[in-house]
Amino acid sequence: MWKEFREFAMRGNVIDLAIGIIIGAAFGKIVTSFVNDILMPPIGLLLGKVDFTNLYINLSGKNYSSLADATAAGAPVIKYGVFLNSIIDFIIVAVAIFLVVKQINRLKKQEVAAAPTTKECRYCKSEISIAATRCPFCTSELLDTGRPLK
Incomplete structure (x- = not known):
């Protein structure tokens, strides 16, 4: 059982x-720092010096000067x-993942192999055009028998 698990894990x-x-996980930390430390402060400044991390609704009915005090x-x-x-963290991560997956898919489409243009003569093993009916090297007639030529 240990051997099977090791094979699976490796x-x-x-x-x-x-x-x-x-x-x-490391990327998530970078995005969180970007949102909290770089993106949100200017947005809060534009919206009247609002610190988004301190926005809260107090359900107790008492007045508290900050979220930290209420907590x-x-x-x-x-x-x-x-x-x-x-939410902003999630949107940034989702867009980043979308862009990465889009690029990977674009690269995979380019990797699709082109249709073969040559085949091997079954008699002399020379490489010839796929449309050839006679080998230019050994002059054998190449009848299509439905069998693969290679």
């Missing part, structure tokens, strides 16, 4: 998947500013 696809998950007091709050940041 297959290329499993290792590739593990590497992808690790890189994806420290144990007040029930709806953190819609944090939720907005998460």
Whole structure:
């Protein structure tokens, strides 16, 4: 059983998947930092110096000066500013993944092999045109018997 598990785990696809998950997690951290530290501050400034991480709805009825104060007091709050940041994170990651997959698919389409233009003469093994009915090297007549020529 251990041998089977080791063979499964060492297959290329499993290792590739593990590497992808690790890189994806690191990419997620970069995107979160980009949204929280670079993208949202200018947007908040344009909207009247709003810090999106401090946007919340207090459900307790008491007044708190910030989300940190409300959370420290144990007040029930709806953190819609944090939720907005998460939505923006998701959109950026989704667009990035879409662009990567689109490029991979474009490259795969280019890799499609072209139809063969030559075949091998079954008598002298020379490479000849696929449309040839007689080999130009050994002059054998090439009758199409339905069998593959190679």
